[in-house]
């Protein structure tokens with residue numbers, strides 16, 4: 001008799017939280033995330049990171065040069081990190097103390113939620129019949145971090161409650177705080193400014209900033225006492241701990257100012273007896289101004305809780321307006337949620353912080369800054385939402401391009417306005433330049449051509465091309481530097497590449513191309529740079545057409561043909577394109593190599609740039625599918641190097657399957673999606689989209705580990721034991737490019753010089769979709785129908801009831817217009 005096969009026990013799906021689409025939030029229900037997750041508040045002008053257990057890393061302007069709070073990311077999740085709130089409840093003769101953030105008291109909660117919202121985080125914590133709600137945000141255009149705290153007695157006897165918010169300050173020069181324990185503590189100062197009515201402002205600065213940049217902490221209501229010295233706050237010469245600060249055992253603090261050492265701002269706020277169903281509310285402010293006096297208007301404003309509510313509503317208005325640029329309704333709910341909310345939100349974050357400040361890129365020293373290539377690409381993700389803000393950053397980037405045409409790899413925003421001539425640097429290439437390596441990257445300067453073209457297509461403001469912008473000349477003041485029009489800047493970019501070709505007629509690699517970790521000796525060529533150059537030439541030709549510049553159009557056509565011929569003649573490996581040639585002509589990313597035989601960007605970019613001849617486009621993308629695709633995304637290369645090889649450099653410092661060495665480097669995934677839509681394979685493009693959608697990983701978080709509400713930079717590939725694990729959340733080019741892939745290529749809605757193109761490439765099982773797109777002052781309500789179940793091909797476009805002869809909806813500049821598209 002056959003025995004019944006035993007069923008394998010169902011694998012428990014551990015969920016950490018859920019998406020609340022109506023409120024545009026992710027609601028985290030446990031603080032014990034696999035790794036620290038976070039949110040961003042404010043902008044780079046004032047703001048930073050707030051993690052899910054209340055730690056906050058706040059800066060004004062440049063994170064390396066003007067840091068406010070001391071957040072040490074490497075410490076365990078349970079440790080205090082720069083900010084918390086203690087709630088103290090009278091309990092007989094003593095107190096029960098807990099933090100609504102869990103960290104650092106580690107109290108077990110009856111209920112705990114952290115709502116990760118659009119530029120705000122809100123906690124709801126319940127302990128012993130008390131409910132604490134905390135909302136942290138930076139009002140738009142302000143330099144203040146608000147912390148709106150509401151404590152409710154859920155029932156029963158009245159409870160006597162104290163609220164103790166605490167911040168710990170950093171030296172403004174963030175790296176010094178970690179590396180200098182002599183000068184830094186001698187300069188750190190905290191002073192109290194009590195006011196007659198019981199209000200209090202604590203002022204903090206490093207001595208040299210006393211007269212022009214001071215931090216302050218205050219609250220709307222009365223503060224009965226404070227501590228400013230960490231030793232006093234923790235107690236017993238810091239044998240007291242953040243879990244249980246000894247100063248909290250006394251009714252009042254000792255009012256310690258701090259003339260040196262570790263500065264904290266701990267405020268004692270007595271909520272008094274809160275009776276059943278009643279709520280006590282208070283709001284703290286953390287800011288930086290020239291002086292406490294200069295901060296007075298802001299302090300006054302946010303001491304009025306009505307203004308706090310108003311500021312919160314204005315923040316919501318900002319986001320509603322921002323997101324309204326593109327809203328979609330497709331048959332796929334998780335696609336809608338990413339495209340309508342989380343992805344454009346992440347694009348706003350990368351636009352602000354480039355790769356400068358995250359829980360992975362810690363914003364210390366001059367090792368980072370605003371990356372030239374990174375931000376150029378990030379800007380393409382916000383161009384339809386905030387083109388004028390994008391323009392400001394575009395101009396900054398152009399101002400660190402060298403007169404020779406190539407660009408500095410990065411700049412420090414905090415030094416940009418200075419006349420010191422040292423605001424920009426050459427990134428990692430500086431260190432190797434002494435060994436004869438180039439101190440320039442072969443790709444940086446080319447990206448900006450795409451960015452400027454993106455701005456021009458979105459806004460139609462061609463006059464920008466005539467604006468004068470200085471070039472970067474190290475050591476020279478701004479007035480001394482050469483200047484050129486924006487058009488001149490772009491032309492010099494292309495000319496630099498045209499004049500730096502290698503033995504196969506392909507652009508030189510420089511220190512590196514997009515792939516920072518492949519640093520071949522000088523003389524090496526990059527086929528990625530060839531494609532990026534091709535794409536930049538296409539964009540430039542479109543600009544020439546828009547401005548009627550026939551002479552340059554003809555010139556760039558010749559340059560384009562030359563690079564196309566060079567690529568097609570020299571780099572085809574049989575099944576895919578070779579990725580690099582070293583100075584001796586040896587191919588890397590070639591089947592002849594033992595490791596790194598095939599590289600993803602080598603296959604997608606010849607299609608994106610239109611350089612790939614005939615069948616090779618499809619063949620190379622088939623090879624991507626065959627050798628690089630996994631269920632968690634497309635790997636950057638295969639197979640991974642199995643040990644350090646100084647010949648190839650950085651790539652081989654990673655174990656196989658990690659980061660650039662055969663990891664799933666997400667940034668490169670949307671380029672394959674885009675390439676697939678160009679050759680018309682909408683099903684595959686959408687499959688690639690879905691397999692990296694972080695929202696879809698909300699049920700796989702034990703494996704993925706990273707935040708499900710934003711793209712991480714990398715996922716470990718299948719050569720690694722921890723296949724599927726994501727790292728480096730938030731600040732990644734994945735955000736901008738996946739957003740472009742989804743909106744401009746899968747949905748196919750993109751701005752052009754002559755109108756709004758609608759050219760979808762969708763899955764065959766979609767019956768259609770709807771979208772609303774703001775474009776040059778008008779709103780386009782787009783409906784796409786797919787009666788024949790195809791991927792691509794517009795049969796008919798009807799605009800405001802009239803059929804038109806193309807798939808480009810005209811420029812209207814105002815009003816609401818209907819665009820009906822039928823595929824066929």
Ligand code: GLC
Pocket residue numbers: 355371373374513514515516517660713732733
């Ligand atoms: C990192 C860098 C980016 C580079 C990529 C690939 O994301 O910020 O500039 O292109 O790695 O190496």
